Amino acid sequence: MSLRSFAALQAAENRLIAAAFGELRPEWVLEMAPATSPSPRLDLPRSRIMLNDAGCCWPFRARPDELPLDSESVPAVLLRHVWQPGIGADPLAEILRLLKPGGLLVSVSANPWHLAAWGELGRSAMWLPSWPHFQLLHSRHRLQLNLPVHAVWRGLVPGWSPILVLSASKPQRPATVRRMKFTRPAVAGPVGAVSQCRAA
Numbered sequence: 001m002s003l004r005s006f007a008a009l010q011a012a013e014n015r016l017i018a019a020a021f022g023e024l025r026p027e028w029v030l031e032m033a034p035a036t037s038p039s040p041r042l043d044l045p046r047s048r049i050m051l052n053d054a055g056c057c058w059p060f061r062a063r064p065d066e067l068p069l070d071s072e073s074v075p076a077v078l079l080r081h082v083w084q085p086g087i088g089a090d091p092l093a094e095i096l097r098l099l100k101p102g103g104l105l106v107s108v109s110a111n112p113w114h115l116a117a118w119g120e121l122g123r124s125a126m127w128l129p130s131w132p133h134f135q136l137l138h139s140r141h142r143l144q145l146n147l148p149v150h151a152v153w154r155g156l157v158p159g160w161s162p163i164l165v166l167s168a169s170k171p172q173r174p175a176t177v178r179r180m181k182f183t184r185p186a187v188a189g190p191v192g193a194v195s196q197c198r199a200a
Helices: 003-021 092-098 115-127 131-139 149-156
Strands: 029-034 046-052 055-058 074-080 099-110 144-146 163-169
Touching: 003 074, 003 099, 003 115, 003 163, 074 092, 092 099, 099 115, 099 131, 131 144, 131 163
Parallel strands: 029 046, 029 074, 074 099
Antiparallel strands: 046 055, 099 163, 144 163
16 A cells, blocks of 8 residues: 555545535534545544445444434435445445435545556455446436536546545425315304394
8 A cells, every 4th residue: 555645545535525515514424434444534523334344343233235223314424435345235225215305425436547546455446436437326316416517527537536526415305285175165144133123
């Protein structure tokens, strides 16, 4: 492993993840990443799920696609390098279950076309998703992808950026509209006492 390539990947990741969250300030972020991957700088409260070859290894043991967390309970998720060789399960469908409606997903992978990825991962970088494949992985699910034009072009130019970052949001739940029932108005009878007065 080259310290120089690692530093390049980490610096790019810190910059791009901060830009992906932008002005959004979720209450907290659920981060899922390999146990060997140091967490990037991000000025938001975080809970981490760490992965190894067997699946989730901390703070609980589970398959990445069967997490013991409540549905629609997480405001934002940061998925980091979960498509590395050795991590077999695809957690995207499960992450979509956990996200609140309107919740944000930021997804990160090393760019297999960049020298820093090869310096860090060696030949295993060949199994990382390229930018078109990375988009396809996410577009298979019910997500609204947020793809700035400059990010798309940088991802398509081999070797431009060492990190691929994609942000998406879970669609808001549509408002429920209830049909109003109209009934025939009831006509009320006379309520006042009939006057018994007679003119003189």
